[in-house]
Amino acid sequence: QKEVEQNSGPLSVPEGAIASLNCTYSDRGSQSFFWYRQYSGKSPELIMFIYSNGDKEDGRFTAQLNKASQYVSLLIRDSQPSDSATYLCAVYSSASKIIFGSGTRLSIRP
Amino acid sequence: DVKVTQSSRYLVKRTGEKVFLECVQDMDHENMFWYRQDPGLGLRLIYFSYDVKMKEKGDIPEGYSVSREKKERFSLILESASTNQTSMYLCASSPAGGATSTDTQYFGPGTRLTVL
Numbered sequence: 001q002k003e004v005e006q007n008s009g010p011l012s013v014p015e016g017a018i019a020s021l022n023c024t025y026s027d028r029g030s031q032s033f034f035w036y037r038q039y040s041g042k043s044p045e046l047i048m049f050i051y052s053n054g055d056k057e058d059g060r061f062t063a064q065l066n067k068a069s070q071y072v073s074l075l076i077r078d079s080q081p082s083d084s085a086t087y088l089c090a091v092y093s094s095a096s097k098i099i100f101g102s103g104t105r106l107s108i109r110p
Numbered sequence: 111d112v113k114v115t116q117s118s119r120y121l122v123k124r125t126g127e128k129v130f131l132e133c134v135q136d137m138d139h140e141n142m143f144w145y146r147q148d149p150g151l152g153l154r155l156i157y158f159s160y161d162v163k164m165k166e167k168g169d170i171p172e173g174y175s176v177s178r179e180k181k182e183r184f185s186l187i188l189e190s191a192s193t194n195q196t197s198m199y200l201c202a203s204s205p206a207g208g209a210t211s212t213d214t215q216y217f218g219p220g221t222r223l224t225v226l
Contacts, residue, residue, distance in 0.1 A: 008150070034214055043200055043217035044153075088153070098215065102152030 003027060004091050006101035013108055019076040021087050021104050026070070029094030033065055033072045036088040038103065044088055048074060079108045113137070114218035116201055122224045129188040131221050133201030140206040142184035143215060144168075144176060146197040153200065159184055160206070191225045198222050 005024045013019040021035075032051045036044035050056045050063040050072065062075040072091075076083055089101040117132035133142065143158040145168075155168030157176040165176050173195060177185045184203075188195055199222075202215040 043220045045217070046214045049214060097155070100153040102150060 002101075003093070003099045004089055004101040006087075006089050006104045008102060009105035009107075011104055011106050013079050013106065015079060015081060015108055015110050017079055019079045019083065019106055019108070021074040021076075021089075021106065023072045023074075023089030023091075023101055024070055025072070025089075025091045025093075025099075027091065027093045027095075027099075028067075028070060030070075030091045031094070032092035033063070034090040034092075034098075035061075035063060035072075035074045036090060036100075038086045038088060040085075076106075081108050081110060084108045114201060114203055114216050116199075116218040116221050118221050119219060120222050120224075122226065123188075123191050124226055125192060127188075127191050127225075129191050129223065129225075131186040131188075131199055131201075131223070133184045133186070133203075133218055134182055135184075135203040135216070136182065137203065137205075137216075138181065139203040139216075140181070141204045141215075142178065143202040143204075144174075144184065144186045145200045145202065146170070146195075147200055147220075148197050156186065191223075193225050196223060196225045 003026050035048040037047050038044040048063040050065045056063045060077045064073045084107050086103040086105045088103045114135045144156045145153045147153050154170050159165045159178045175187045200220045201218040204215045
């Protein structure tokens with residue numbers, strides 16, 4: 001089992017809809033959780049972090065964390081074509097390491 | 111704004127050559143990291159450093175070494191490049207943080223290395 005798992009996609013969502021990206025992790029002692037966006041040919045950039053159970057909202061983005069289920073998700077409301085990218089989930093584990101998932105490719109169709 | 115720069119965007123080398131990849135950050139960050147990114151495998155940590163002259167192996171250190179003589183600069187060295195080291199190499203830096211730190215890693219633009 002991978003330490004951080006994401007569905008590789010591609011996930012295709014119509015413009016204006018909600019895109020839902022999911023991530024599960026194996027280390028129950030993990031403490032902080034990050035979502036990065038990576039455009040093709042570019043480096044990852046942080047868009048959200050969360051460390052408490054529940055929801056955290058920032059503009060069109062909402063991160064959701066459920067530590068009991070070892071599950072973190074990212075919702076993108078009112079999806080735009082510019083949201084088309086690969087989204088990487090990263091987890092700060094109990095071993096004081098940041099572990100990245102392999103990413104979900106999101107495509108927003110006009 | 112945090113700035114992490116890498117010496118080359120694209121590099122083509124021959125098998126057996128010694129390759130140097132340089133990374134510089136301008137935010138006085140303690141931590142620096144080298145990753146490689148391959149399709150389907152995600153980001154894999156090669157080496158990291160928490161301080162000058164200090165280095166720790168990541169998940170895939172074989173075939174690589176690193177050097178950190180100054181706080182702002184972290185170099186990745188391929189002693190004898192091989193074709194399986196063809197990849198995108200990403201450098202990152204972050205401030206020092208504890209277990210609950212929300213400090214994130216800031217990435218450089220990446221170096222796409224091709225070994226022929």
